[in-house]
Structures are given as C-alpha cells and as structure tokens.
Amino acid sequence: MSKTSPENNEARSPADRAFFLYQRLVALFLLILVAVTYPLWIDQTAFPAVPVVSELCAVPGLVDVILVAVLVLIAVANVCLGPQSPASSKLWIANSVVLILCFLLNQHRFQPWAYQFAVLGLIFGLAPARNARQLTMWITLSIYFYSALSKLNPSFANELGSDFLVTISSIVGAFLSPDQLASWKWLALGFPLFELLAFLFLLLPRTRKLGVVAACIMHVGLIVVLGPLGLSHSWGVLLWNVFFFTQAILLFGFTQSNKETETAPAISTRLRIAQAICGLVILFPTLEIIGLGDPWPAWGLYASHVGRTHLFLSRHAVEHLPRSLRSYVDTESSDDLFVPVHLEQWSLEATGAPIYPGQRFSLAAARAFINQTDTASAARVVIESPAGRLQDDREADTFSGDKIAMEADRRFWLNTKPRDTFFSSR
Structure with a gap:
C-alpha cells in the first residue's frame, strides 16, 4: 500500500485546502498590486525615491528593476507551483527578502499590503502549514484591531470619517450640508466601531462565522465609498480590500478540527523564528501609540491623527x-x-x-x-x-x-x- 505524504494528508482538511488556496492568492495579489503601482517599483522618474538610509541614495535605478523582475518571477512561481511544491518554502522566503530590499531602497514602497505580504512570506516559508495558518490569523486579527483603534479619535470624525459620511449620503441620494454634517459627524466613529466588532467576532471561535460576514460587509462598504462612485481612491487601496474580502473567507470561514489540532507538527527552530516574527508584528503598533513608530507598520489605515x-x-x-x-x-x-x-x-x-x-x-x-x-x-x-x-x-x-x-x-x-x-x- 502506498503512503500518502504529510502535505497530502493536510490537504484533505477543508481548512488546509483553503489555506493552500490562500497562499496562492497572496502571490497573485502581490503581482496585481505591484502591477497597478508599477511606477513605485520601476519608474520613479516623476516622484522621489527615498531610501531608508542616505548611504543607499547612490544606488542606480537598474538595481530596482532587477529586484522587481526577480520578485515577479518568484510570485509567478508561487502561483503556478503552489504551497505543496518542495521549493515553496525557499520561494516564499526569497519573496520576502526581495521585498525588504525594495523597502530599503524606497520607504514609499512600504505600502501596508506590501508589508503584509513580506511578513506572510516569512511565515509561509518558516512554519508548517497548520502553524502558518494560525500565525496568519493572528496577524490578520491584529490588523483589524489596530486599524480600528487608530480611527477611534476626534480627528477621524472631523476629517476622513466625515468624508465617508458625506460620500455615503451622496451615494444614497441624501446630501448632507456642512451644517448638517457638523451635527452628525460623530456618527463617523461607527466605522471603526464596526471594524472592532468584526475583530471581536473573528477572534472568538463561536462567533467566527458572524465575523466573516461582518468583515465582508465592511470591505464591500469600503470599496463602494473609496471606489469610482465615492472618493475615487487608488486601485491599490481598492484591490487590497478585495483581497481582504477573500482573505476573511479563506482564513476564518473554515474550522480546524480538534483531531487535526492535536496532530500539529512539533516545534522547530524555524517555527520559533516564525512565531517571533509574528509577535514582533503584533506588538510593533504599540510603539506608534506612544509616538515612536510609523502609522502603516502600526496598521494605521485611513487614520487621520498622524503627523x-x-x-x-x-x-x-x-x-x-x-x-x-x-x-x-x-x-x-x-x-x-x-x-x-x-x-x-x-x-x-x-x-x-x-x-x-x-x-x-x-x-x-x-x-x-x-x-x-x-x-x-x-x-x-x-x-x-x-x-x-x-x-x-x-x-x-x-x-x-x-x-x-x-x-x-x-x-x-x-x-x-x-x-x-x-x-x-x-
């Protein structure tokens, strides 16, 4: 009788199959998002490229073109080969290394989606699939939590939150005048409160299905408000919300059985490194709260309070x-x-x-x-x-x-x- 590989055993679980599909989705959306923001990566003649340290200012643009070409090839390989390929771990780690080099050459490339994908690449490359799924869920939960927290303040209600209210009112045909908006602007805090509610539902296993629904509703709403009918935001922002819509379903819509959890792989050095990376990503936003970190690494998304x-x-x-x-x-x-x-x-x-x-x-x-x-x-x-x-x-x-x-x-x-x-x- 032939033996089935561990990966194939994992793949029999709906949760694991969904996670394998999710990894392909990450690689696919990396390609798409790099494509819609391509001047940021290969054609920075019209906007400044600002490296992390001044010593990198002399690096020629050809280096960036080579790095992006390598990044695209790696992402295509991850989409085509899938997470069950023997080369998958190395490809994901290489993916993250190339992204980090791109960040060093231009701080502007540290878009929140690029940061998320760089972190996920390390998690996918270092941790076994079931552990990687759990770590990815924790990172995603932290994004919702800190994103909501960054908007629970008067500046959001007075600025971007008010823009959201005006946009929604115009879409439904109930136009708000400035005087009316002044009386209702605190309703804008309902946006981060709903995001916080989605976080809580996703956090608790018993309410996770409700959390998936809440998260999907939130991202559809953001696409409408930020899209062509509303604020006409960038394609990168809109497509990242499409990714989050799908991510909510694939990560939180399938439950790992207790039997599968009991047979989780033993802890290895690579897994410990992945856990440490996950912990750093989750804790880093606390530095922004005390004024020592940047908004995007702290998941300050659509936040108005920043300097x-x-x-x-x-x-x-x-x-x-x-x-x-x-x-x-x-x-x-x-x-x-x-x-x-x-x-x-x-x-x-x-x-x-x-x-x-x-x-x-x-x-x-x-x-x-x-x-x-x-x-x-x-x-x-x-x-x-x-x-x-x-x-x-x-x-x-x-x-x-x-x-x-x-x-x-x-x-x-x-x-x-x-x-x-x-x-x-x-």
Missing part, C-alpha cells in the same frame, strides 16, 4: 515650475501669498499609490520638490504634530525651504534625502 508635513510655495514662483509639477500647486483656493503644494496628489498621480503617511516621508517629498525646482528661497514648510487621542489639537512648526535639510537631520532618525539617480532633470 503631517505641508509644503507652501510663493505665488511668483509657481509660474516658473515645470508644467508637470505646476498642476499640484493650488493657486485657486485662496488669495494668500503662499499656496499649498498637494504632495498627496503628486504621489497618487505619479505612482498610483498613496503617499507614505507621517511627517518624515512628506518632508522628504517636499525636499525633493524644492531641490528639483530650485525654489528653496520661495518655499515654506509646516510640520504638524499628531493629533491628540481625545482632542483634535495639533502643534505646528514653520520654517523656510532653505532650512529643510537641517530640519530633516535634526528631527528624524531615518533618511529624507531622495535618490538623485531617479531624477533625470536634476
């Missing part, structure tokens, strides 16, 4: 800007001498991805804009502190554009200098 950097340019300097950059300067909304440069719009149109949130990367983008356009003497930079958790109050610091390099070095540990090799006009 910000704003760039303003004097009106007389706008007419001397390159045509490709002039459209990002708002000269119509006010008669002020200094007018805002929309760095977020620049990021979305040039790369297809949202700008990395927080003060540091926006300061780096402002620094690149000033250097590229030679407008240091005509620029003003305003850095706002994160909003309070209980009150929507911020502190602001303003300085001239010619001090931006000095202020960047004084304020931030990580690099804010762009890679000159990506700018053909400099």
Whole structure:
C-alpha cells in the first residue's frame, strides 16, 4: 500500500485546502498590486525615491528593476507551483527578502499590503502549514484591531470619517450640508466601531462565522465609498480590500478540527523564528501609540491623527515650475501669498499609490520638490504634530525651504534625502 505524504494528508482538511488556496492568492495579489503601482517599483522618474538610509541614495535605478523582475518571477512561481511544491518554502522566503530590499531602497514602497505580504512570506516559508495558518490569523486579527483603534479619535470624525459620511449620503441620494454634517459627524466613529466588532467576532471561535460576514460587509462598504462612485481612491487601496474580502473567507470561514489540532507538527527552530516574527508584528503598533513608530507598520489605515508635513510655495514662483509639477500647486483656493503644494496628489498621480503617511516621508517629498525646482528661497514648510487621542489639537512648526535639510537631520532618525539617480532633470 502506498503512503500518502504529510502535505497530502493536510490537504484533505477543508481548512488546509483553503489555506493552500490562500497562499496562492497572496502571490497573485502581490503581482496585481505591484502591477497597478508599477511606477513605485520601476519608474520613479516623476516622484522621489527615498531610501531608508542616505548611504543607499547612490544606488542606480537598474538595481530596482532587477529586484522587481526577480520578485515577479518568484510570485509567478508561487502561483503556478503552489504551497505543496518542495521549493515553496525557499520561494516564499526569497519573496520576502526581495521585498525588504525594495523597502530599503524606497520607504514609499512600504505600502501596508506590501508589508503584509513580506511578513506572510516569512511565515509561509518558516512554519508548517497548520502553524502558518494560525500565525496568519493572528496577524490578520491584529490588523483589524489596530486599524480600528487608530480611527477611534476626534480627528477621524472631523476629517476622513466625515468624508465617508458625506460620500455615503451622496451615494444614497441624501446630501448632507456642512451644517448638517457638523451635527452628525460623530456618527463617523461607527466605522471603526464596526471594524472592532468584526475583530471581536473573528477572534472568538463561536462567533467566527458572524465575523466573516461582518468583515465582508465592511470591505464591500469600503470599496463602494473609496471606489469610482465615492472618493475615487487608488486601485491599490481598492484591490487590497478585495483581497481582504477573500482573505476573511479563506482564513476564518473554515474550522480546524480538534483531531487535526492535536496532530500539529512539533516545534522547530524555524517555527520559533516564525512565531517571533509574528509577535514582533503584533506588538510593533504599540510603539506608534506612544509616538515612536510609523502609522502603516502600526496598521494605521485611513487614520487621520498622524503627523503631517505641508509644503507652501510663493505665488511668483509657481509660474516658473515645470508644467508637470505646476498642476499640484493650488493657486485657486485662496488669495494668500503662499499656496499649498498637494504632495498627496503628486504621489497618487505619479505612482498610483498613496503617499507614505507621517511627517518624515512628506518632508522628504517636499525636499525633493524644492531641490528639483530650485525654489528653496520661495518655499515654506509646516510640520504638524499628531493629533491628540481625545482632542483634535495639533502643534505646528514653520520654517523656510532653505532650512529643510537641517530640519530633516535634526528631527528624524531615518533618511529624507531622495535618490538623485531617479531624477533625470536634476
């Protein structure tokens, strides 16, 4: 009688089969999301690439192209071969290593979906399937928890949450005036509260099916609000919500039997490393709460409380800007001498991805804009502190554009200098 391999035994379980399909899904969505944000990975001539440390500023763009080509080949192999291939573990670890190298060469690539997939690649490559499934579930639960927590504050109710309410009201045909919105804006806290409810349902085995339904409803709602009918957000954000919709079903819609749990593989060094990585990913967001971490690694998704950097340019300097950059300067909304440069719009149109949130990367983008356009003497930079958790109050610091390099070095540990090799006009 022929013996069946352990992987094939695992594959008989509906939960395991769903998890094997989930691993292919991760590889597939990695390909899709890299494709819809391809300028972020291979064509950064229109938006600054800012490495983690300044020593990497001299790395030529050809290195990025090679890394992305390798990443695509690995992802295609993971989709085609599947998790039951003998090479699967090595492929997933290689996938994560290449992603990490891409992050080091440009902080902007540290999109939340890319971070999630880099972590999952390490989990898939190091842990046996059943352990990997449990660790992946814990990471997913932490995303829901910290994402909800990051929005339970007045700044979300006053800003993006209010935008959500206005968008929903316009979709259903009940338009809210500014006066009406002022009275109802606290309803915006219902969005993170519903996300927290989905987290609690998914956390408890008895209510997990309800959690799947709640999570799916939430992601469909986000797709509607952020999609073409609503705020017309980037394709990357919309597709990541499609991924989360499917993820909720494949990860939490199937239950592992007690018998299968009892026969879980013994703990190995590789599994301990995977567990340590999972623990670090789950605990890291606590640093952002005390002001030491960035919003996206802390799963601060659609959060409004984060610190910000704003760039303003004097009106007389706008007419001397390159045509490709002039459209990002708002000269119509006010008669002020200094007018805002929309760095977020620049990021979305040039790369297809949202700008990395927080003060540091926006300061780096402002620094690149000033250097590229030679407008240091005509620029003003305003850095706002994160909003309070209980009150929507911020502190602001303003300085001239010619001090931006000095202020960047004084304020931030990580690099804010762009890679000159990506700018053909400099």
